[in-house]
């Protein structure tokens with residue numbers, strides 16, 4: 001679920017008077033998502049998404065996220081557009097939370113993406129990287145090496161509860177990544193969480209990307225590695241090289257990867273697998289039993305991490321060199 005904060009109808013009607021959004025016809029909470037509270041609104045004008053930003057989102061980051069959606073949309077990427085208030089601000093307050101209205105994107109996310117969808121995602125990711133050029137604001141990636149260490153420091157003592165031997169394995173993985181993390185690759189604005197539930201399709205056609213709330217400045221190829229992890233493994237843990245090939249070809253049809261980026265893919269993929277392992281591990285250990293949030297399995301990402309560790313050439317991801 002993701003409705004942490006409830007809203008009263010009167011408050012919502014009052015909130016809407018700040019916008020040129022028409023009058024409220026109906027609203028309902030959206031169960032999906034884990035970070036923020038989302039509502040679908042029908043008004044006399046158009047359907048809208050109302051997002052109340054919850055505790056893990058820094059209020060000072062919101063201008064970056066909302067401004068980015070505007071910048072990407074102006075650059076031709078299909079993504080939600082924040083609706084400005086009558087005073088021009090993109091952000092208001094509702095039920096004591098920072099709140100924004102964003103346009104409703106048609107489509108739905110794919111529960112069982114196929115290789116052809118991975119190609120579309122690769123293409124859209126590259127389009128986002130290109131469209132992100134020239135965005136005036138910057139936001140460092142809070143979930144890179146330093147952030148991983150912080151998460152690990154909070155989880156390490158109990159890690160072996162999840163799987164015996166984890167303490168040593170993750171400690172040495174962090175040491176490895178610190179020593180081998182690439183520094184001189186092309187960077188820019190990355191999505192950083194482009195999982196299947198953040199990509200909408202209408203039939204087989206990609207209709208847009210959502211959820212820019214982890215977006216930040218980092219290595220563009222790191223974003224590619226996140227997508228390889230999120231899209232190209234099967235439920236049984238096997239890497240699907242056909243999906244990888246399609247994803248990478250789709251990406252390179254818009255933005256070719258440099259030799260250095262290709263060479264770095266295994267280490268970047270280890271890093272992105274570790275990133276999702278660590279956030280999931282932390283949530284696993286700290287979310288109280290019975291909380292209305294579906295906890296995601298950290299071990300899925302441990303298995304992916306182990307896969308990347310035994311890669312001997314980027315060709316194994318489906319790249320033709």
Ligand SMILES: Nc1ncnc2c1ncn2[C@@H]1O[C@H](COP(=O)(O)OP(=O)(O)OP(=O)(O)O)[C@@H](O)[C@H]1O
Pocket residue numbers: 002030032033034035036037038049080102103104105106197198210211212213
């Ligand atoms: N612009 C939009 N148009 C249509 N539906 C949307 C839009 N934004 C969000 N949604 C719906 O709300 C759900 C949750 O949104 P979102 O992924 O942004 O939430 P979140 O709490 O940030 O979650 P997470 O970070 O876990 O993915 C989506 O799966 C989708 O169903």
Ligand SMILES: N[C@@H](CCO)C(=O)O
Pocket residue numbers: 034193195276279280296
């Ligand atoms: N996409 C993340 C959760 C939300 O950021 C995960 O699957 O762990």
